[in-house]
Amino acid sequence: MGNDRATARVLLERRGRTYAEEAGIRLADRPGPLYQLLVLTTLLSTRIRACVAVAAARELFAAGYRTPQAMEAASWQDRVDALGRGNYRRYDERTATMLGTGARLCLDRWHGDLRRLHREAGGEPTRLRRPLTEFPGIGPTGADIFLREAQSVWPDVRPFADKRALAGAKRLGLPGSPDRLAGLVDGAEFGRLASALVRVALGEESAGEVTRAASA
Numbered sequence: 001m002g003n004d005r006a007t008a009r010v011l012l013e014r015r016g017r018t019y020a021e022e023a024g025i026r027l028a029d030r031p032g033p034l035y036q037l038l039v040l041t042t043l044l045s046t047r048i049r050a051c052v053a054v055a056a057a058r059e060l061f062a063a064g065y066r067t068p069q070a071m072e073a074a075s076w077q078d079r080v081d082a083l084g085r086g087n088y089r090r091y092d093e094r095t096a097t098m099l100g101t102g103a104r105l106c107l108d109r110w111h112g113d114l115r116r117l118h119r120e121a122g123g124e125p126t127r128l129r130r131p132l133t134e135f136p137g138i139g140p141t142g143a144d145i146f147l148r149e150a151q152s153v154w155p156d157v158r159p160f161a162d163k164r165a166l167a168g169a170k171r172l173g174l175p176g177s178p179d180r181l182a183g184l185v186d187g188a189e190f191g192r193l194a195s196a197l198v199r200v201a202l203g204e205e206s207a208g209e210v211t212r213a214a215s216a
Helices: 002-015 031-044 050-062 068-073 076-085 092-110 115-120 125-132 140-150 163-172 178-182 187-201 207-215
Strands: none
Touching: 002 187, 002 207, 031 050, 031 092, 031 140, 050 076, 068 092, 076 092, 115 125, 125 140, 140 163, 140 187, 163 187, 163 207, 178 187
């Protein structure tokens, strides 16, 4: 357990930044940041590199599309152009359409406030997945991405680790269950740990370098 804690600590020091933070989202349990996380999740759900999805999200937010009202009000071409500035080119046209449709769904069903979705599901991950997958472009994997990041501001979702986070844990020789992984860090840090584990699974961080640093 002691060595596992050291590994988790080194990983947090090296890669303890969530994808939401990287995209410039000041995540909080408020309508704006939660919607921005939904946008990022939509972008991360396509078969494209995470760094490109993050860059595209930053461009959309820089263009002012930080709320469902602003996203829907933007023209389809404006959304395409913002995605293109983030080099999100292969899926830009389809994603621009999905973002507009998703913004309308967020407004119609949740009045632009995803805290309503959270309350309706009682904070239960299994019940949260279904409404999340109703958004265009977000399937089960996307729902897991959203919950993995949202657990930082929705404590009742913790500890949540999706398949990619658990794959990263396996590469590091760490425990293979969310509950056991949660024992390695303070509760509020678990979302950051889960994102860092994903980076190991995706090859953004070297498992070997982390374990060597933890053993030093």
